[in-house]
Amino acid sequence: MFRRRILFLISSFSFLLIANLAQANIPNYNSILIGDRAAGMGGAYTALYEDSSAIAWYNPAGLALLRGRSFSAAVGIYKKFDTIYNNSEDLTSASLKANQGFFRPVPSSLGNVHRFQEFLKYWTFALSIVVPYYDTFKGQISKEATNVSTLQMTDESLWVGAAMARKISKNQALGVTLYYTARSFSRTVNDRTVTDATHAKIYTEELAYTQNAVVPVIGYHFGLDDNWKFGLSWRMPSWSVAGKGTYDATTIDSGITTTTTNNNLSTKARIPQKYSLGIAYLFPGMATLSFDASYYAPMSYSSIEEAGIGESLRHKGIINLAGGIEINYRDWIKFRLGGFTNFSSYPDPDTATTRGEGDHVDMIGWSANAALKSGHIQYTFGGYYVGGRGRSVQRVNHQYTDMPKAMQVFTMLVGTAYVF
Numbered sequence: 001m002f003r004r005r006i007l008f009l010i011s012s013f014s015f016l017l018i019a020n021l022a023q024a025n026i027p028n029y030n031s032i033l034i035g036d037r038a039a040g041m042g043g044a045y046t047a048l049y050e051d052s053s054a055i056a057w058y059n060p061a062g063l064a065l066l067r068g069r070s071f072s073a074a075v076g077i078y079k080k081f082d083t084i085y086n087n088s089e090d091l092t093s094a095s096l097k098a099n100q101g102f103f104r105p106v107p108s109s110l111g112n113v114h115r116f117q118e119f120l121k122y123w124t125f126a127l128s129i130v131v132p133y134y135d136t137f138k139g140q141i142s143k144e145a146t147n148v149s150t151l152q153m154t155d156e157s158l159w160v161g162a163a164m165a166r167k168i169s170k171n172q173a174l175g176v177t178l179y180y181t182a183r184s185f186s187r188t189v190n191d192r193t194v195t196d197a198t199h200a201k202i203y204t205e206e207l208a209y210t211q212n213a214v215v216p217v218i219g220y221h222f223g224l225d226d227n228w229k230f231g232l233s234w235r236m237p238s239w240s241v242a243g244k245g246t247y248d249a250t251t252i253d254s255g256i257t258t259t260t261t262n263n264n265l266s267t268k269a270r271i272p273q274k275y276s277l278g279i280a281y282l283f284p285g286m287a288t289l290s291f292d293a294s295y296y297a298p299m300s301y302s303s304i305e306e307a308g309i310g311e312s313l314r315h316k317g318i319i320n321l322a323g324g325i326e327i328n329y330r331d332w333i334k335f336r337l338g339g340f341t342n343f344s345s346y347p348d349p350d351t352a353t354t355r356g357e358g359d360h361v362d363m364i365g366w367s368a369n370a371a372l373k374s375g376h377i378q379y380t381f382g383g384y385y386v387g388g389r390g391r392s393v394q395r396v397n398h399q400y401t402d403m404p405k406a407m408q409v410f411t412m413l414v415g416t417a418y419v420f
Contacts, residue, residue, distance in 0.1 A: 027315070027344040027345050027346040027358050027359060027360070027361070028342050028343070028344050028345075028361065028363060029133075029272065029274075029294075029296060029320060029342070029345070030043060030320055030322075030340055030341070030342040030363075030365070030386070031133060031134070031135065031342060031363075031386060031409060032076070032106070032108060032131060032132055032133060032134060032411075033108070033340075033367060033384055033411075033413075034053070034054045034057045034058070034074075034108060034109045034130050034132065035051045035053045035054025035055075035057070035058075035072075035074055035108070035109050035415075036051060036053060036054070036072060036074040036369065036371070036380040036413070036415025036416075036417065037050065037051040037054070037326070037336065037371065037380070038051050038054035038055075038058060039054075039074060039108070039338075039367055039369065039382075039384060039413055039415075040324065040326070040336030040337070040338060040367055040368060040369035040371075040380070040382055041288075041290055041322075041323075041324025041325065041326060041336050041337075041338040041367070042322040042323055042324040042337075042338020042339050042340040042365075042366070042367050042384075043058075043292065043322040043324075043338065043340050043367075044278065044280075044290040044291055044292040044322040044323050044324040044338060044340070045058040045059070045278065045290065045292065045324075046058050046059045046219075046231035046232070046233055046276045046277065046278025046292050046294075047059070047221070047229045047230050047231035047278030047279055047280040047290060047292075048062065048229065048231070048278070048280050048288070048290055049062030049063070049065045049066055049221070050062075050066065051072065051111075051417075052066065052070045052071065052072045052111035052112065052113045052126065052417065053072040053073055053074050053108075053109040053110055053111035053128075053415070053417075054074075054109055054111065055111070055126070056111060056126050056128035056161060056163035056175075056177045056217070057109065057128060057130050057132070057177070057217070058219075058231075058233065058276070058278075059175070059219035059220075059221060059231045059232075059233040059276070059278065060126070060163040060164070060165050060175030060176055060177040060217055060218075060219045060233075061165050061173040061174050061175035061219035061220050061221035061231065061233075062165070062173070062175070062219070062221050062231070063113060063124040063125075063126050063163060063164070063165035063173075063175050064123075064124050064165035064166050064167045064173035064174075064175060064221070065167075065173055065221065065223075066113055066124065067419070068115075068419055068420060069113055069114050069115055069419070069420055070111075070112075070113045070417060070418065070419045070420070071111070071112045071113070071417065071418045072110075072111055072378075072415060072416065072417035072418070073109065073110040073111075073415060073416060073417075074108040074109050074110075074380070074413055074414070074415035075106075075107055075108055075413065075414055075415070076106045076107070076108050076411045076412065076413050077412055077413070077414055078383075078410070078411065078412035079106045079134075079409065079410070079411045079412075080409070080410040080411075081135070081136055081137065081407075081408075081409055082387075082406075082407070082408040082409070082410070083137045083405070083406070083407050083408075084405070084406045085141035085142065085151075085392060085394060085403055085404070085405050086141060086142050086396075086403040086404060087404060087406070106131060106134050106411075107129075107131050108130070108131060108413065109128070109129065109130045109131070110127075110128070110129040110130075111126055111127065111128050111129075112126060112127045113125070113126045114126070122166055122167070123164055123165070123166050124164065124165045124166070124175075125162070125163065125164050126162070126163040126164070126165075126177075127161075127162060127163075128159075128160070128161045128162075128163055128177060128179070129158075129159070129160050129161075130158075130159045130161075131156070131157065131158055131159075132157055132159060133155065133156065133157045133183075134155070134156045134157070135153070135154075135155045135156075136153065136154045136155070136156075137151060137152070137153045138151075138152045138153075139151070139152075141394050141396070141403070142394070142396040142397075142401075142403070144396075144397065146193055146194055146195050146397075147191070147192065147193045147194075147396065147397045148190075148192050149189075149190065149191045149192070149394065149395060149396045149397070150189075150190045151187070151188070151189055151190075151394065152186075152187070152188040153186070153187045153188075154184070154185070154186050155183075155184075155185045155186075156183070156184055157181060157182065157183045157184075158181070158182045158183075159179040159180070159181045159182075159215070160179065160180050160181075161177045161178055161179035161180065161215075161217075162177070162178055163175060163176065163177035163178075163217075164176060165219075171222060171223040171224070172220070172221065172222050172223075173220070173221045174218075174219070174220055174221075175218075175219045175220075175221075176216060176217065176218050176219070177216070177217040177219075178214065178215075178216050178217075179214070179215045179216075179217065180212070180213075180214055180241075181211075181212065181213045181214070181215055181238070181269065181271065182210065182211070182212055183210065183211040183212075183269060184209075184210050185207075185208065185209055185210075185211075186206075186207070186208040187205075187206070187207050187208070188204070188205070188206045188207075189203070189204070189205040189206075189395055190202075190203070190204050191203040191204075191395050191396065191397070191398055193397055193398060198254070199254055200252070200253075200254070201251070201252070201253045201254070201398060202250075202251070202252040202253075203249070203250070203251050203252075203395070203398060204248075204249070204250045205247075205248070205249045205250075205395075206246075206247070206248045206249075207245065207246075207247050207304075207309075208245055208246050209243065209244060209245025209246070209265060209267045209304070210242075210243070210244060210245070211240070211242070211243040211267055211268065211269035212240075212241040212242045212243070212269060213238040213239060213240050213241055213269035213271055214238065214239040214241060215235060215236070215238045215239075215271050216235075216236045217233060217234070217235045217236070218233065218234045218236065219231065219232065219233040219234075220232045220233070226282065226284065227281055227282050227283075227284075228279075228280075228281060228282075229278075229279070229280040229281075229282065230277075230278065230279055230280075231276070231277070231278040231279075231280075232276070232277060232278075233274070233275075233276045233278075234273070234274070234275055234276075235271075235272070235273055235274035235275075236273060237271075237273055238269055238270065238271035240268040240269045240270075241269070243266065243267035243268050243269055244264070244265060244266070244267065245265035245266075245267050245304060246262065246263045246264075246265060247260070247261070247262045247263075247265055247304070247306075247309050248260070248261050249261075262306065262309065265304050265305070265306055265309065266304070266305040266306065267303065267304050267305060267310075268305070270299070270301060272296045272297075272315075272345075273296070273297060274294055274295070274296060275294065275295045276292055276293070276294040276295075277292070277293050277294075278290065278291065278292045278293075279291050285328060286327075286328055287325060287326060287327045287328060288325065288326045289323075289324075289325050290323065290324050290325075291321075291322070291323045292321065292322040292323070293319060293320075293321055294319065294320050294321075294322075295317070295318075295319050296315075296317060296318050296319075296320075296345060297317045298314075298315050298316050298317040298345075299314075299315050300312070300313065300314040300315070301313060311357065311358070312357075313346070313357070313358050314346070314347060314358075315345040315346065315358075316345055316346070316347050317345075318343050318344075318345050319343075320340065320341045320342065320343055321340065321341050322338065322339070322340035322341070323338060323339055323340070324336060324337065324338030324339070324367075325337055325338070331373070332372060332373050332374065333370060333371065333372050333373070334370065334371045334373075335368075335369075335370050336367075336368065336369050336370070336371070336382070337366075337367070337368050338366065338367040338368070338384075339364070339365070339366045339367075340364070340365050340366075340367070340386075341362075341363075341364050341365075342362075342363040342364065342365055342386050342388070343362045343363070344358075344359070344360045344361050344362050344363075344390060346358035346359060346360045347360060348360050348391055349391050349392065349393040349402055350393075357393045357400075359390060359391070359392040359393075359405055360390045360391050360392075361388050361389065361390030361391075361392075361405055361406075361407050362388050362389075362390055363386050363387055363388030363407060364386070364387075364388060365384055365385055365386030365387070366384065366385060367382065367383070367384035367385075368382050368383070368384070369381060369382020369383065369413065369415075370382060371415075376418055376419050376420055377416065377417070377418050378416065378417040378418075378419075379414075379415070379416055380413070380414065380415035380416070380417075381413075381414050381415075382412075382413055383410070383411050383412040383413050384411050384413065385408070385409070385410055385411070386408070386409050387406075387407060387408035387409065388406075388407060389404065389405070389406045389407075390404075390405055390406075390407075391403070391404065391405060392404075392405035
């Protein structure tokens with residue numbers, strides 16, 4: 001019986017892998033961890049539940065296994081982005097730089113789980129609000145004797161969804177979440193070259209757009225016994241709802257000005273399909289071990305529909321892994337520790353491009369937090385770190401140049417949960 005069920009899980013996951021190809025508009029999918037318990041375990045949460053701020057995101061089927069009604073929220077009250085271009089960064093000194101530079105608060109997730117007493121009493125419903133991606137940079141990417149190049153970029157997303165789940169047997173459950181997503185992207189490039197008192201060339205480019213889409217997530221949860229738990233989830237292809245943008249580019253070369261403007265750009269939201277398999281083992285009253293494997297399939301597209309403005313982006317298929325442990329130290333306190341990969345879906349950049357390319361930066365991360373329980377309320381405090389090195393193509397001295405790029409993100413996270 002155990003072998004047949006394991007084969008069923010593997011077969012189902014394999015079927016998901018060969019289904020429709022993914023769409024993606026971001027290269028690193030694990031830059032922000034969702035939830036409080038889930039974040040402390042490195043995002044390895046497809047086979048677990050009991051985190052209402054995260055379960056609709058990882059595997060909505062787990063909602064049917066929650067007891068009672070609950071509310072929880074997690075916020076990155078301190079998030080520091082440390083991005084360096086054109087310099088080989090020593091990541092071993094990361095801990096010495098956590099208190100340097102600019103940092104900001106970024107909401108992470110919020111969830112509310114509800115059950116009706118009579119009508120639809122066999123179903124569990126939830127509201128989920130998550131910020132799965134946020135990236136920002138403002139500064140100098142290259143400085144030479146006659147040239148200075150700067151970049152200012154902000155890329156952020158907000159997902160709001162409704163979820164529902166139901167048990168289909170004593171040990172099995174199905175669930176679905178329907179997210180409505182909003183993405184805002186803006187980028188300003190300034191490339192300035194001054195060769196002498198009479199000759200200067202200045203290039204400025206500004207691109208901004210917003211995108212909206214609907215994204216369904218389907219989940220399945222199976223408990224073999226009181227110890228072994230399994231989960232499958234499929235984030236389906238996104239349905240683009242709206243997308244619009246603006247573009248301005250100006251070149252000043254020895255007093256001659258050339259300008260390109262387009263205030264009616266067409267763009268489509270591309271959210272990656274995600275196929276996740278989770279396995280967890282529970283030591284009753286002592287600890288919980290969990291492991292996740294998530295696959296993202298390849299795709300090529302243009303960020304903007306108009307030729308000559310959008311970047312031609314190509315995503316390769318990647319697998320990201322996550323693992324975590326939760327230790328029940330006392331009835332009133334738990335400790336969590338996790339590790340995860342955050343590999344880039346972009347290939348190594350090609351300097352032959354005429355519009356730039358996506359950055360290839362492979363990262364890894366770790367997380368840790370502690371949860372204190374008092375009555376029906378639980379407080380969580382901790383954080384996570386993710387960082388790595390790679391390559392980037394940026395406009396320097398009026399041509400696209402391949403250069404090193406190092407990224408590190410430090411996050412201090414707090415969460416609260418109320419069960420009633």
